[in-house]
Amino acid sequence: MDLGLIPFTAKTFAARNDGTDVNYFRPQIEQMDGYTPGEQPQTGKFIKLNTNENPYPPSPAVPAAIMRAAESGLQRYPDPLATAFRLRAGEVLGVDPEWILCGNGSDDILTILTRALVGDGQWLRFPSPSYVLYQTLADLQGAAAEQVAFSADWQLTEAFYQGRDDLRLVLLPNPNSPSGTLIEADAILDLAQRVDCPVLIDEAYVDFSEQSCLPLVQQDPRIMVCRTLSKSYGLAGLRFGFLVAQPVMIDALRKVKDSYNCDALSIAGATAAIDDQAWFADNRQKILTTRSHLAGELRRLGYEVIDSSANFVWCYRHDQSVEQIYRRLKEQRVLIRYMNYPGWGEGLRISVGTDEQIAVCLQLLADVVVD
Amino acid sequence: MDLGLIPFTAKTFAARNDGTDVNYFRPQIEQMDGYTPGEQPQTGKFIKLNTNENPYPPSPAVPAAIMRAAESGLQRYPDPLATAFRLRAGEVLGVDPEWILCGNGSDDILTILTRALVGDGQWLRFPSPSYVLYQTLADLQGAAAEQVAFSADWQLTEAFYQGRDDLRLVLLPNPNSPSGTLIEADAILDLAQRVDCPVLIDEAYVDFSEQSCLPLVQQDPRIMVCRTLSKSYGLAGLRFGFLVAQPVMIDALRKVKDSYNCDALSIAGATAAIDDQAWFADNRQKILTTRSHLAGELRRLGYEVIDSSANFVWCYRHDQSVEQIYRRLKEQRVLIRYMNYPGWGEGLRISVGTDEQIAVCLQLLADVVVD
Numbered sequence A, B: 001m002d003l004g005l006i007p008f009t010a011k012t013f014a015a016r017n018d019g020t021d022v023n024y025f026r027p028q029i030e031q032m033d034g035y036t037p038g039e040q041p042q043t044g045k046f047i048k049l050n051t052n053e054n055p056y057p058p059s060p061a062v063p064a065a066i067m068r069a070a071e072s073g074l075q076r077y078p079d080p081l082a083t084a085f086r087l088r089a090g091e092v093l094g095v096d097p098e099w100i101l102c103g104n105g106s107d108d109i110l111t112i113l114t115r116a117l118v119g120d121g122q123w124l125r126f127p128s129p130s131y132v133l134y135q136t137l138a139d140l141q142g143a144a145a146e147q148v149a150f151s152a153d154w155q156l157t158e159a160f161y162q163g164r165d166d167l168r169l170v171l172l173p174n175p176n177s178p179s180g181t182l183i184e185a186d187a188i189l190d191l192a193q194r195v196d197c198p199v200l201i202d203e204a205y206v207d208f209s210e211q212s213c214l215p216l217v218q219q220d221p222r223i224m225v226c227r228t229l230s231k232s233y234g235l236a237g238l239r240f241g242f243l244v245a246q247p248v249m250i251d252a253l254r255k256v257k258d259s260y261n262c263d264a265l266s267i268a269g270a271t272a273a274i275d276d277q278a279w280f281a282d283n284r285q286k287i288l289t290t291r292s293h294l295a296g297e298l299r300r301l302g303y304e305v306i307d308s309s310a311n312f313v314w315c316y317r318h319d320q321s322v323e324q325i326y327r328r329l330k331e332q333r334v335l336i337r338y339m340n341y342p343g344w345g346e347g348l349r350i351s352v353g354t355d356e357q358i359a360v361c362l363q364l365l366a367d368v369v370v371d
Helices: A027-031 A061-071 A083-093 A106-117 A133-140 A185-195 A214-219 A247-256 A264-275 A277-300 A323-331 A355-370 B027-031 B061-071 B083-093 B106-117 B133-141 B185-195 B247-256 B264-275 B277-300 B323-331 B355-370
Strands: A047-049 A100-103 A123-128 A144-149 A167-173 A199-202 A223-228 A241-244 A312-316 A334-341 A345-351 B047-049 B100-103 B123-128 B144-149 B167-173 B199-202 B223-228 B241-244 B312-316 B334-341 B345-351
Touching: A027 A133, A027 B247, A047 A345, A047 A355, A061 A264, A061 B061, A061 B264, A083 A100, A083 A241, A083 A264, A100 A106, A100 A247, A106 A133, A106 A167, A106 A199, A106 A223, A106 A241, A106 A247, A123 A133, A133 A144, A167 A185, A185 A199, A185 A214, A185 A223, A214 A223, A247 B027, A264 A277, A264 B061, A264 B264, A277 A312, A277 A355, A323 A334, A323 A345, A323 A355, A334 A355, B027 B133, B047 B345, B047 B355, B061 B264, B083 B100, B083 B241, B083 B264, B100 B106, B100 B247, B106 B133, B106 B167, B106 B199, B106 B223, B106 B241, B106 B247, B123 B133, B133 B144, B167 B185, B185 B199, B185 B223, B264 B277, B277 B312, B277 B355, B323 B334, B323 B345, B323 B355, B334 B355
Parallel strands: A047 A334, A123 A144, A123 A167, A167 A199, A199 A223, B047 B334, B123 B144, B123 B167, B167 B199, B199 B223
Antiparallel strands: A100 A241, A223 A241, A312 A345, A334 A345, B100 B241, B223 B241, B312 B345, B334 B345
């Protein structure tokens, strides 16, 4: 079929009939910056310790399940509700499958929630510093974002608990990024009572901690928990996350998600991943051991290191800015995350890699400090 | 890690502090029905001719590429812009890769567009009968949907061309579903000029027609074209679609999409699929041949059949309702789509299956009519 196309060039045309430039977008879209994910170099060889990926490949059961799915009929639409995953995850987590909503990564879950709950001009609250994407989600909804600063020891302050008119959703990453710190379950029950609106506990990193808020979902329908397979199951490339919430919430959220938001391959891979709890336990132990070593060595090098419940550590120095340190490591092809939060300060977030990767990183950090 | 979970039950709790039931959702979410996709039986053996899937498995290059991707590191985040696909698709279609935005199915593209362009209380226009999802997308945005009826011969009426205040997006499936009919390119250029707002040409079925609006994107930045690999590449299970639009549009839309909206497997599979144009041409020819046979036989059985430019045919009878016919076929485990559009009438949409599937379907239809 020859459609007689001529190759497109990058030339664009003024759009409106009156000759003015294109400006069709909603004002909040025009004004916003858009979320910039951590650097993902597509070429060249880097030690990547900047986006909290798992350094190890996933369970071998995952590619095997993906191959079976790829060979058995991609021409059909996938199961809209990813039931195979929900059944297995329900068994593993002790959750009724009707309490689970699956998404194309937990970012998809966050998008579904904000679209369902937060309208134009309404309020969405989250702590600061935390996940930068939350601001983007508020912007997209035309909502007002209320960032409430953590206390100096990364706990919630009184302002975070206060109800307010038109507050429609509270987002709480737990463990938090970049700090890797936890808020206790009791405080979260109290929070939901006092704000009296839905509270999402973003447990992207929870598998590296010793506490989960999953049991709270049963105690209060305002409390919802989202998880991802990107970190603790080594599947950032697969895009699979899920929400646990009471059925009255799940039912309404199903109306908001794209019909076929999870593809047949990711459903198969995610189901195989959560099924392999032996791999999960072994991988988790390796990450925790390396994390402990990394934190200890950083302290030895004079860094202030926050105790981490995640697969990264947050650290900074009292004697110098760490921005230059980030740059020097990048020159040596080791990527870590430099963050500078206005009014809060700066630091380095270093993902827990393999022992070999962390050894290289630590050696460079030692050299830089000596300089 | 034992989190001490007790199994969840389906019991739920009243939520608000005042003891009333949960009602946290935006009013439009509460009120809307949600989009119901075509029946997707997950169990049992059906001949499935109801959701316009390709009856043939995709190019063998697709599972091969997926296996390579699955074995080479799913622990890393995928390329946020699916550049490998954009480069190859750009060559195949004669389009600069910077004019392409990839999505998790073309439903994701439609979601991105409505979120970027249509705000609360603004208008979104589409023809009727067409894709039922468009109404859902308007509902989710809190937008007003203006459904303009097609003329009796499935052409656009004068009302479709008229500009109106706060009209922010026009959606035009071309070829249309359920009719399989086309609007000519000249009419679409005229439409974009007159409505003076973005116009999305949804070309989900275009590969089964003899015309595409892709060249129009160069002529008017209001005109955008979206495509899917679900139908003509046999990849409904993979979730991959893309938009072609001028860079000034693409740049803003990138801010709205989820950062990693396409996973590593679907990017690899989609790139392999569009690369295999020999498979594509052969599959297309098979579908067109079977479609022609199906339409001819339906006419022989006394059906009114609309000439189709898609991988399905739309038909109805003057002498009887076809709802009972749909039910009888379903009892025999052949699924076709029965549609009844208020104020328009009813009909059957039959996807083009394999010759064997269509032979079974036609035999049942012959038996039912004889009854």
